[in-house]
Amino acid sequence: MTDRVxxxxxxxxxxxxLMRVSRLLSERAGVAAAMVAMGTELNREMFGRMGxxxxxxxxxxxxxVAIRVIDDTxxxxxxxxxxxxxGLLREASRPPAEGxxxxxxxxxxxxxxxxxxxxxxxxxxxxxxxxxxxxxxDALDAGLNVMIFSDNVPVAxxxxxxxxxxxxxxxxxxxxxxxxxxxxxxxxxxxxxRPGPVGVVAASGTGAQQLMCLLDAAGTGVSHVLGVGGxxxxxxxxxxxxxxxxxxxxxxxxxxxxxxxxxxPAPQVLDLIREAARRLDTPVVFALPLPGExxxxxxxxxxxxxxxxxxxxxxxxxxxxxxxxxxxPSGRARPGRALRGLFAGGTLxxxxxxxxxxxxxxxxxxxxxxxTDFGDDAYTRGRAHPMIDPxxxxxxxxxxxxxxxxxxxxxxxxxxxxxxPDPAAALAPAIAAALRDRPDLDAVVSLCGTxxxxxxxxxxxxxxxxxxxxxxxxxxxxxxxxxxxxxGSTVEGMPR
Numbered sequence: 001m002t003d004r005v006x007x008x009x010x011x012x013x014x015x016x017x018l019m020r021v022s023r024l025l026s027e028r029a030g031v032a033a034a035m036v037a038m039g040t041e042l043n044r045e046m047f048g049r050m051g052x053x054x055x056x057x058x059x060x061x062x063x064x065v066a067i068r069v070i071d072d073t074x075x076x077x078x079x080x081x082x083x084x085x086x087g088l089l090r091e092a093s094r095p096p097a098e099g100x101x102x103x104x105x106x107x108x109x110x111x112x113x114x115x116x117x118x119x120x121x122x123x124x125x126x127x128x129x130x131x132x133x134x135x136x137x138d139a140l141d142a143g144l145n146v147m148i149f150s151d152n153v154p155v156a157x158x159x160x161x162x163x164x165x166x167x168x169x170x171x172x173x174x175x176x177x178x179x180x181x182x183x184x185x186x187x188x189x190x191x192x193x194r195p196g197p198v199g200v201v202a203a204s205g206t207g208a209q210q211l212m213c214l215l216d217a218a219g220t221g222v223s224h225v226l227g228v229g230g231x232x233x234x235x236x237x238x239x240x241x242x243x244x245x246x247x248x249x250x251x252x253x254x255x256x257x258x259x260x261x262x263x264x265p266a267p268q269v270l271d272l273i274r275e276a277a278r279r280l281d282t283p284v285v286f287a288l289p290l291p292g293e294x295x296x297x298x299x300x301x302x303x304x305x306x307x308x309x310x311x312x313x314x315x316x317x318x319x320x321x322x323x324x325x326x327x328x329p330s331g332r333a334r335p336g337r338a339l340r341g342l343f344a345g346g347t348l349x350x351x352x353x354x355x356x357x358x359x360x361x362x363x364x365x366x367x368x369x370x371x372t373d374f375g376d377d378a379y380t381r382g383r384a385h386p387m388i389d390p391x392x393x394x395x396x397x398x399x400x401x402x403x404x405x406x407x408x409x410x411x412x413x414x415x416x417x418x419x420x421p422d423p424a425a426a427l428a429p430a431i432a433a434a435l436r437d438r439p440d441l442d443a444v445v446s447l448c449g450t451x452x453x454x455x456x457x458x459x460x461x462x463x464x465x466x467x468x469x470x471x472x473x474x475x476x477x478x479x480x481x482x483x484x485x486x487x488g489s490t491v492e493g494m495p496r
Contacts, residue, residue: 007065145173155234189417200225270288443469444469
C-alpha cells in the first residue's frame with residue numbers, strides 16, 4: 001500500500017462535487033481508498049480515521065487530496081490516480097460557455113440580472129453560508145421571494161434579510177431551508193406528492209417531508225409547503241417568516257387547512273405563533289416535538305379528520321426475522337441493551353427522542369440511549385448533507401453495532417428529489433452485516449418517501465426489509481416499534 005496526501009491551498013469545490021469525485025476516484029482500479037475534501041475539522045477527523053496523515057496547517061479553505069493505492073505500479077499508480085482526479089475536478093469546474101448556440105445570450109452573472117430576464121417569483125440560493133447574504137439581498141431587491149438552502153448563515157444576517165423581505169411584502173424561506181413546494185414545484189429536498197388542500201409552514205425540512213408523505217399515503221396532497229428555516233422560531237428571529245407564511249397560506253384559496261411543523265420552538269415565540277393562528281380564517285394544526293404536543297403522525301391524522309377524510313393504516317414492512325409466528329418483538333427483550341438513533345433528519349430525531357422519553361423516562365443518556373442528528377451544522381461544515389452523502393452515518397452504524405451495549409438501531413431514510421439516488425444500496429448491506437455479526441441486534445428504519453419518488457419508496461423498503469430491518473412509513477410508529485424491541489413488548493402494547 002502506498003499513500004499520498006496533498007494540500008491545495010485555496011482550492012475550493014462544493015461538498016457535493018467532492019463527494020462524487022471521491023467516489024469515482026475510489027472506484028478506480030488499484031485504488032484502495034480515496035477522499036477529496038475541504039480541510040475542515042470534521043473532514044480532518046475523517047481523514048485520520050481512514051489512516052491518512054493530513055498536515056497540521058491544512059485549513060477549511062484548503063483542498064485536501066488523500067489517495068491510497070494497492071500497487072503503485074498498476075494502472076499508473078498514484079500518478080495515474082492524481083491525473084484522473086485533476087480531470088474529474090476540471091470537468092466539475094468547467095464554466096458554461098460564453099454566449100450560446102446561434103448567438104444565444106450569455107448566462108446571467110447576478111441574481112438580479114437573472115430575475116430581470118424572466119417571470120420568476122422565487123430565487124433558490126445554495127452557496128456557502130457566509131457568502132449568501134448579498135445574493136439574497138439582490139434577489140429581494142429584484143422583487144423575488146427567496147429560499148436559502150445554505151446553512152451556517154449568521155443569525156444577524158437572517159434577521160436583516162427577513163426584515164427586508166417584510167418591507168417588500170416578500171418571504172425569506174431559510175436559511176437552512178431544505179424543503180419547499182411552491183405551486184406544485186418541489187424545491188430542495190422535496191418529495192413527489194399529489195396536490196391537495198393542506199398548506200404547510202415548516203421550520204423543519206424533514207418534518208415537512210414526513211408530513212407531506214403521510215398525507216400522500218392517505219390520498220391527500222399539499223397546496224404549498226413554505227419552509228422558514230430551523231431558527232425561525234428561535235427567540236432571536238421570533239417567527240418572522242412563519243408569521244408571513246401563515247398569512248400567505250390563509251389568503252390562498254386552495255388551502256383549506258394549515259399544519260405548522262417545527263423543531264422545538266422557543267416558548268414565547270410559540271405563544272406568538274399560536275395567537276396569530278387563532279386570528280386566521282384557515283384552521284391550523286401544530287406538529288411539535290414537545291411534551292403534550294402532537295407528533296407528526298398524529299398531526300397528519302388530525303388534519304385528515306378535520307378535512308373529513310379517512311385515516312389509513314400507515315405502510316410498514318416487517319423483516320423476515322420477525323415475520324414467523326412467535327418471533328415478533330414480544331419475545332425479544334434485551335435487558336440492559338440501549339436504543340441508538342442515527343438520523344439524517346433533525347426533526348425526526350427530535351420526535352424519536354421525545355417519544356422515547358415518554359416511554360423510557362427522561363434519563364435516557366444515563367441508560368445508554370442516544371439519538372444523533374447527522375444533518376446538524378456540526379456534521380455538515382465542508383461536507384454534503386447525510387441525505388446526499390451517507391459516509392459519516394454508515395461509520396456510526398458500524399461503531400454502534402460493534403458496541404455490545406447497543407440492542408436496537410433506529411435509522412431514518414429520507415427519499416425525494418435531491419437526496420441520494422439509491423440509499424438502500426449502501427445502507428442495506430451495512431445493516432445486513434451488522435445483524436449477521438450480532439444476531440441479538442435489531443434494526444428499525446423510518447422510511448420517509450412516496451411511491452412516486454425517484455428512488456421508489458417500495459423498492460427501498462423491500463431492500464432494507466430483506467437486509468433484516470423492520471421498515472415503517474411513520475417515524476413515530478418506527479420509534480415505538482424500536483422501543484417495543486428494547487422493552488420486549490408488542491408494538492400494539494406500546495403507548496400511543
